[in-house]
Amino acid sequence: MSARILVIDDDPQIRRVMRSTLTAHGYQVNDARTGEEGLEELRNSNYDLVLLDMNMPGMGGMETCRMIRSSSEIAIVMLTVNNAERQKVEALDAGADDYVTKPFSTPELLARIRATLRRLPQAPGQANLQPLVAEGVNLDLSSREVTVRGQTSRLTAREFELLSYLLARPNKTLAHRELLQAVWGPDYGDELEYLRVFINRLRKKLEPDPSKPRFLVTDAWAGYRFHLPQ
Structure with a gap:
């Protein structure tokens, strides 16, 4: 069964591209325009991974990430335009599993999604x-x-x-x-x-x-x- 992904981003073009690209690669995709909408969607439906924009009006990506992580272990990949290590650390510390810096290529995004969705095979012992x-x-x-x-x-x-x-x-x-x-x-x-x-x-x-x-x-x-x- 294909993984279910929720895209939370205030940019309608990003949401359209994400939905089209991820659907074409076999994922089930839904989207939300704000952090508040995303939290409501997560309360009502089951997802495997969230693609979360860091810079959104209203409830920003960091706060949304913390809110999600406070009650869920869902995989979270943060989308950011800032490649500074401080922001990367802040995203991980807020509870993200990974991050991707905009602009990103489709292969890079898909690789990050696969890596985040994977679970570690049982190690020896x-x-x-x-x-x-x-x-x-x-x-x-x-x-x-x-x-x-x-x-x-x-x-x-x-x-x-x-x-x-x-x-x-x-x-x-x-x-x-x-x-x-x-x-x-x-x-x-x-x-x-x-x-x-x-x-x-x-x-x-x-x-x-x-x-x-x-x-x-x-x-x-x-x-x-x-x-x-x-």
């Missing part, structure tokens, strides 16, 4: 991962719930994929490129801001003190490591 209970942290992998000192939060799909990949290789430094290509796809490798944002999000949910991480350790210039207490 991942099926045997056990719940983590250590140092005041309880991580239930079956429900994707983390409880730290009595406070429970849930991992998003992408956070879970990244953490699972690290957990399946405990106490081993994993290079940035390996993590990016394993979790986001083979077309990735240099987008270090992705890892910084998602590692920080995981630390906020997993670490008793995110400023002094015990589990998600940075090995300078090399990569990240999940420190599993012995």
Whole structure:
């Protein structure tokens, strides 16, 4: 069954092009003119992915993204005209899974959509991962719930994929490129801001003190490591 995509953009030409292009490639597509309309559509119908314009009048893309992410794990790709790293980080931190800078080519957009919709194949040993209970942290992998000192939060799909990949290789430094290509796809490798944002999000949910991480350790210039207490 083809994926269902909601395009949220105030530009009618962009919406028409998106609908025509994505439909031609087998996706089911609907659109909304504003963040408010998009949120209402998401409440009433089921979608697999949202293409969300960052710069819209009224409720902007960032606020819309945060509102979506507060109640849904749907895949979100942000559309932006600004290639500055600060805005990319802001988009990822708001809850986006990926972003595409305008103007973009159809192959690039389709590749980003495929990468965002994909789910990480089960990594070697991942099926045997056990719940983590250590140092005041309880991580239930079956429900994707983390409880730290009595406070429970849930991992998003992408956070879970990244953490699972690290957990399946405990106490081993994993290079940035390996993590990016394993979790986001083979077309990735240099987008270090992705890892910084998602590692920080995981630390906020997993670490008793995110400023002094015990589990998600940075090995300078090399990569990240999940420190599993012995």
